[in-house]
Amino acid sequence: MLLGGKLTRVLEVPDAMSTIPRKSLTIVPVTLFFSLACWGQTAAFEGNVKGPDGKPLLNAVVKIDRQDVKGNYKVKTDKKGHYFYGGLPLGNYKITVELDGQDRAQKPARARVGESTDVSFDLAADGAGPAVDESGRALSAKEKEEIEKKNKEAQAAMAKNKELNDAFNAGKQAAQANNWDVAIDSFQKASQVDANQHVVFGNLGDALVSRAKTKTGADQQADVQKAADAYQKAIALKADDSAYHNNYALVLAQEKKFDDAQAELTKAAQLDPPNAGKYYFNLGALYVNTGNSEPAAAAFKKAIELDPNYADAYYQYGLSQMAKATLQGDKMVAPPGTQEAFQKYLDLKPNGPDAEPAKAMLQQLGAKVDTNFAKPGAPTKKKQ
Numbered sequence: 602m603l604l605g606g607k608l609t610r611v612l613e614v615p616d617a618m619s620t621i622p623r624k625s626l627t628i629v630p631v632t633l634f635f636s637l638a639c640w641g642q643t644a645a646f647e648g649n650v651k652g653p654d655g656k657p658l659l660n661a662v663v664k665i666d667r668q669d670v671k672g673n674y675k676v677k678t679d680k681k682g683h684y685f686y687g688g689l690p691l692g693n694y695k696i697t698v699e700l701d702g703q704d705r706a707q708k709p710a711r712a713r714v715g716e717s718t719d720v721s722f723d724l725a726a727d728g729a730g731p732a733v734d735e736s737g738r739a740l741s742a743k744e745k746e747e748i749e750k751k752n753k754e755a756q757a758a759m760a761k762n763k764e765l766n767d768a769f770n771a772g773k774q775a776a777q778a779n780n781w782d783v784a785i786d787s788f789q790k791a792s793q794v795d796a797n798q799h800v801v802f803g804n805l806g807d808a809l810v811s812r813a814k815t816k817t818g819a820d821q822q823a824d825v826q827k828a829a830d831a832y833q834k835a836i837a838l839k840a841d842d843s844a845y846h847n848n849y850a851l852v853l854a855q856e857k858k859f860d861d862a863q864a865e866l867t868k869a870a871q872l873d874p875p876n877a878g879k880y881y882f883n884l885g886a887l888y889v890n891t892g893n894s895e896p897a898a899a900a901f902k903k904a905i906e907l908d909p910n911y912a913d914a915y916y917q918y919g920l921s922q923m924a925k926a927t928l929q930g931d932k933m934v935a936p937p938g939t940q941e942a943f944q945k946y947l948d949l950k951p952n953g954p955d956a957e958p959a960k961a962m963l964q965q966l967g968a969k970v971d972t973n974f975a976k977p978g979a980p981t982k983k984k985q
Contacts, residue, residue, distance in 0.1 A: 644712035645687035648721035650678050650698055655725040657682025662699040668709075669693050687717070698722045702752055765794045769801060776804070781812035792834075799838035803845055806831035810852065828852050843873035847880050854887035859896060862887070870907065878908030885917060894924045912949035916959055919943040923962060933965050940968045 646665060652658035663684045665674040669692045676686045689712050697707040706722045772787030788805035791798070806828045813824035832849035839845065850865035866884045870877035885900030898921035904914035919942035926935040943959040950956060 643688045644691060644714050645685065645689060645717040646694070646696060646710060646712065646720050647683070647685040647717050648719050650682045650684065650721065651723045651725060652682075652700070653724045655723075658698075658700075658724070664697040664699060664704075665689070666695045666697070667692050668695055685717070696720045698724065700724065702755070703748070761794060765791055765798070765801075768794060769798075769804070772804060772808070776808055776811075779811070781808050781815070784808040785812065796834075797838060799835045799842070799845070802831045802835035802838070803842075803848075806835065806845075806848060806852070810848070822856075825852055825855050829856065841872055843869040843876070843880075846872065847883065850880075851883055851887060854884060854891065857891065859888070859893065863896075863900075874907075878904040878911045878914060880904075881907065882911065882914050882917070885914070885921075889917070889921070894921055897921050910949060912946050912953060913955075915942045915949070916946040916953075916955045919946065919959070919962060926966075932967060935966055940966055944968070 648663075650658045650661045650663065652661070657680070658678055659680050659682065661678045661682070661684075663676050663678065663686075665676070665686055666672070667690075672690075672692075674686055674689070676684050678684045691712055691714050694710045694712060695707060696710050697704050699705065705724055708720055708722070710718055710720045712718060768787050768791035772784045772791060775781075775784035775787060785805065785808045788801055788808060791801045792805060795801070809824045809828035809831060813821045813828065816824060829849065829852045832845055832852060835842070835845045836849060846865045846869040850862040850869065853859075853862035853865060862884060866880045869880045873880075881900045881904040885897045885904065888894070888897030888900055898918060901914050901918035901921060904911055905918060908914065919939050922936045922939040922942065926933050926939070928934075940963060943962050946953065946959050947956060
């Protein structure tokens with residue numbers, strides 16, 4: 602790496618999606634099958650269900666709820682509109698036909714041991730049946746209206762959730778393919794469907810930062826600004842996510858808002874102490890790339906303080922100090938701690954990608970290169 606050159610290594614940016622998108626759990630209905638040997642001690646209900654059009658109703662949900670003690674069962678009708686549920690204990694039951702998410706018809710029934718009781722429904726005969734509550738009481742017009750309203754709201758919420766997930770997943774797939782235009786459009790669509798999902802804004806910010814790297818000038822700055830806005834929204838929704846603060850800080854540094862960037866990195870470090878060193882290393886890298894050597898040195902030094910085994914931070918700190926080196930006669934003199942930083946890198950990463958440059962720096966400073974490396978944490982050998 603050339604002295605004073607740009608830091609070209611990929612930054613160690615923690616994944617802004619460390620918060621896993623929540624997934625819906627799919628509950629699979631299970632039909633219980635009972636042994637024929639138990640038939641003598643149990644009862645059953647069966648019947649035919651006709652829909653509002655008078656035809657056999659396929660896959661209608663028939664709910665069988667015991668009234669005297671707790672017991673709830675469900676079964677679906679077959680292609681002939683027939684249902685059967687066996688293995689039931691003696692007792693009083695309420696049998697309900699559910700259609701389009703609503704209870705459309707209901708009948709009381711008593712199970713008789715060793716028998717199958719016929720409870721059939723014809724939704725066309727009585728106008729789809731009266732609406733009832735859980736106790737079987739007929740609902741008033743106002744109550745039915747309120748139930749219908751809630752059902753419509755639930756259906757709308759389900760449709761909204763599908764639209765949100767479709768847009769978000771499309772964005773993730775496009776991002777994986779580095780198709781940033783499609784990814785950004787998809788995440789923006791998801792944010793319009795639901796503006797309260799922090800993970801959407803976090804991914805939008807990531808995609809905008811990635812696209813900005815492919816642009817220059819005003820177009821690049823426009824994406825950087827939009828990314829900053831996206832991260833701000835993500836933070837407003839989930840302020841305790843260190844990754845959002847970290848990525849927002851990197852964007853602020855690109856906008857040369859270094860004080861604000863350092864404040865965000867400090868928040869990230871406080872929220873996630875185990876990764877605090879990486880957050881400050883990222884800040885130092887951006888300072889280097891924008892030609893700000895003094896704050897870069899401070900950031901790398903802070904990374905070392907937070908993670909004493911962070912090899913790359915030692916190397917970059919050494920480089921930042923070499924920028925202050927002076928010639929005294931024919932000897933190059935660097936600030937105190939420079940040689941130690943390069944030597945520490947070699948101790949930690951003797952075969953690392955910057956091992957040879959680190960040795961070259963030490964030779965320029967006239968230091969003896971210690972090649973008796975040991976694994977970090979291993980006991981040091983006593984000198985003879």
